Amino acid sequence: MIYRFQSLSKLIFCAGILCASIHAQPKWSFHLGGGFYSPSLGFLDPDSNSVIPSLSSFSKNILLDWGVKYQFYPNARIGYARSNSYHSGKVGDSGFLRTISYRMLTFETFYYPRKRMELNFMLAPMYNKGTVKLTAESSSGDWDTLLGSYGNSSVKLSTDGEMTKRWFGLASMIGFRYYVFSWLAVDGKAGFIQNSYSEKKWKLEKEKIDGPTMDIKKLPVFNIHLVLGW
Numbered sequence: 638m639i640y641r642f643q644s645l646s647k648l649i650f651c652a653g654i655l656c657a658s659i660h661a662q663p664k665w666s667f668h669l670g671g672g673f674y675s676p677s678l679g680f681l682d683p684d685s686n687s688v689i690p691s692l693s694s695f696s697k698n699i700l701l702d703w704g705v706k707y708q709f710y711p712n713a714r715i716g717y718a719r720s721n722s723y724h725s726g727k728v729g730d731s732g733f734l735r736t737i738s739y740r741m742l743t744f745e746t747f748y749y750p751r752k753r754m755e756l757n758f759m760l761a762p763m764y765n766k767g768t769v770k771l772t773a774e775s776s777s778g779d780w781d782t783l784l785g786s787y788g789n790s791s792v793k794l795s796t797d798g799e800m801t802k803r804w805f806g807l808a809s810m811i812g813f814r815y816y817v818f819s820w821l822a823v824d825g826k827a828g829f830i831q832n833s834y835s836e837k838k839w840k841l842e843k844e845k846i847d848g849p850t851m852d853i854k855k856l857p858v859f860n861i862h863l864v865l866g867w
Contacts, residue, residue, distance in 0.1 A: 664708045668824060670862035672700035672720055677852035681724065681735055681769075686849075690726025690733055697724070702860055706743065714745040718761065720860075732772040739765050739830060741808055755814040755822075763806035765832065767839075767848070770799040800841040802848055806832040814864065822864040831855050 675698055680686045682697070704718030717740075724735040741761035749755055773796050810828030817823065832853045839848035 664866055666706045666708070666714070666716075666864050666866040667704070668706075668718075668862035668864045669703045670824075670860060672702050672858055672860035673698055674700060674830075674856050674858045676722075676856055678849065679851055680849035681851065688728055690724075690728065692724060696722070700739070700858070700860070702862060704741075704743065706745065712747055714743070714747070716743045716745070717741070718743050720858075728771060730773065734768075734770045734772075736768045736770075737765070738767075739763055739806070739808070747814075753816045755816070757812045757814060757824075757826075759808070759810045759812065759826065759828070761808040761810075763808055763830065763832075765804055765806055765834075767802045767804075767834075767851075768799060769801075769848070770797065772797050798841065800839050800846065800848065802834075802839040804832060804834045806830055806834075808858075810858070810860070812860075820866050822866070824860075824862045824864050826858075826860045826862075828858060829855060830858055 678692075678697065681689060681692075683689045683692055700720040700722055702718065702720045704716055706714040706716030706718075708714045719741070720739040722737040724733075726733045741763050743759055743761040745757050745759040747755050747757035808828065808830040810826040812824055812826035814822050814824040832855075834851060834853050836848045836850045838845050840846070
């Protein structure tokens with residue numbers, strides 16, 4: 638009887654340790670939301686370049702954000718986050734799309750001043766990318782001849798051209814998070830992103846060219862996210 642009781646006690650003790658270990662395992666979280674910033678987009682703004690299509694507040698000032706984080710320590714997370722800015726329209730007869738992607742490897746520490754409330758601080762080295770793309774519709778005489786013999790009318794083929802640029806940066810932000818449930822939270826962050834951007838050495842079909850003179854070296858940023866954890 639005593640042996641059985643000791644065995645049961647050991648089993649309960651081991652189960653308790655196992656449950657505590659599982660509960661203490663790092664957690665994953667995914668966030669989705671938006672941000673606001675105010676860059677100076679030289680030659681990507683119709684005020685400085687009459688060729689560029691009209692620029693809305695969304696195209697200039699709004700960021701679309703998403704990211705994933707892994708809690709590897711009781712008060713620390715590591716992850717990947719991305720903020721994108723888009724501008725689309727027409728240049729002549731061609732479709733125009735400009736994208737700026739701020740890509741971050743995030744390191745975040747946090748603590749809980751009160752139940753459901755979290756204060757956090759984030760540092761993030763960045764490897765960013767700018768893209769300017771034109772898509773033109775053109776009619777190919779040779780294709781028209783060939784496809785016309787099959788009974789087709791004029792066929793429009795798409796020809797794309799894309800210029801790209803990559804550069805490094807650094808983001809630093811402080812934030813406040815409120816947990817609606819243990820698996821759902823709202824997170825707001827404010828801080829700065831700093832970019833080592835230069836208009837030199839953009840690439841277009843392997844050729845190095847000069848690009849827009851964007852002034853994005855130090856930008857204040859505000860983000861708000863919906864956070865899902867598991």
